[in-house]
Amino acid sequence: MDPVIEVHDLTKRYKDTLALDGVSFRVERNAIYGFLGRNGAGKTTAMSILTAQNFATSGTVRVFGEDPYENPRVLNRMCFVRESQKYPDEANATIAFRSARLFFPHWDQQLCEQLIGDFQLPLKTPIKKLSRGQLSAVGVIIGLASRAEITFFDEPYLGLDAVARQIFYDRLLEDYAEHPRTILLSSHLIDEIANLIERVLVIDDGRIIMDQSAEDARGQATNIVGDADLLEPFVRGREVLHREGLGRVASVTFLGRLSPDERREVEAAGLDLAPVPLQQLIVRMTQREPSDSGAERSPTTAHTEGAKR
Incomplete structure (x- = not known):
């Protein structure tokens, strides 16, 4: 250093x-x-x-x-x-x-x-x-x-x-x-x-x-592309950063990584893993949402600060 x-x-x-x-x-x-x-x-x-x-x-x-x-x-x-x-x-x-x-x-x-x-x-x-x-x-x-x-x-x-x-x-x-x-x-x-x-x-x-x-930074998030019904189990319970779809095909980006076993399951299901654009990740991290107190706060910021404590 x-x-x-x-x-x-x-x-x-x-x-x-x-x-x-x-x-x-x-x-x-x-x-x-x-x-x-x-x-x-x-x-x-x-x-x-x-x-x-x-x-x-x-x-x-x-x-x-x-x-x-x-x-x-x-x-x-x-x-x-x-x-x-x-x-x-x-x-x-x-x-x-x-x-x-x-x-x-x-x-x-x-x-x-x-x-x-x-x-x-x-x-x-x-x-x-x-x-x-x-x-x-x-x-x-x-x-x-x-x-x-x-x-x-x-x-x-x-x-x-x-x-x-x-x-x-x-x-x-x-x-x-x-x-x-x-x-x-x-x-x-x-x-x-x-x-x-x-x-x-x-x-x-x-x-x-x-x-x-x-x-x-790019590794903080995961993107899965494929049949919307097949990819849903891998997304459930995760913080979704971005979602878009066309017909039965969906692309979902969420915070976090898949385990090796989950990656194998994704591939076995015929789904694709794609790189997460840095812009998409940062836009989400700095996207403020109203909190209960009326102040604006990024949910991902709260997650990051909590991880540092």
């Missing part, structure tokens, strides 16, 4: 809003993380504190073993790119990249120029006149070309169309393979990034509810 980020009991309160509620997690060196959760779950707040752009109410944050606040030894080793990134009104993309080149010691100008061509980015147009997709491309290029030891992408690529997003994913993987570093991707497009991420951090209502490898 080689953590580059260590967070312990991190809390952030804005007046009457508790944005982070005693969050603790570690981020390992040279891995791609999916930092996932609903709008307002606390993702941006956490990343802002990690990059010293916000203050914690309580708790501790260590990046490369040090407090990042006003610490140039830490800050110039990180890059934080967000969708709402601000640039001077008179700046164009060329100025933005020149400024980034001065700040990031591992900046790769050749990669920057390659990405400019990939995204067909106009360099002389003032940034304030760029389209949303072009503005997203500026942020993505800075994030990749910086080759910072830790890079945070807080959904800056949402303005890109599907083709441009795929270019981003392809270039990220290509460059990560040659120059490993720690990358945190915050995204609502879970299906699109599912094959990129190695570890999953899910935050909901200011609390971490999942922190594990992507493979282990």
Whole structure:
């Protein structure tokens, strides 16, 4: 284990809003993380504190073993790119990249120029006149070309169309393979990034509810496809995450795994076991339902917290 980020009991309160509620997690060196959760779950707040752009109410944050606040030894080793990134009104993309080149010691100008061509980015147009997709491309290029030891992408690529997003994913993987570093991707497009991420951090209502490898995360649930009547005995009594059907054929995803004997019974019944999409699992985990007290709470969150006690 080689953590580059260590967070312990991190809390952030804005007046009457508790944005982070005693969050603790570690981020390992040279891995791609999916930092996932609903709008307002606390993702941006956490990343802002990690990059010293916000203050914690309580708790501790260590990046490369040090407090990042006003610490140039830490800050110039990180890059934080967000969708709402601000640039001077008179700046164009060329100025933005020149400024980034001065700040990031591992900046790769050749990669920057390659990405400019990939995204067909106009360099002389003032940034304030760029389209949303072009503005997203500026942020993505800075994030990749910086080759910072830790890079945070807080959904800056949402303005890109599907083709441009795929270019981003392809270039990220290509460059990560040659120059490993720690990358945190915050995204609502879970299906699109599912094959990129190695570890999953899910935050909901200011609390971490999942922190594990992507493979282990997918293994939390099981999907069975086949005759609806035949599969029902295997589903009965389990927490169903998703169900759909067409005629006599049904597909049911439920929380938990089948035992080896149950898997053999499923196969003997002519039913199929299929992979569970990561997005389906996380959407269910962060789907809040009204409790008896009127507060909203995820049933799977309650299950996870109970398992930790």
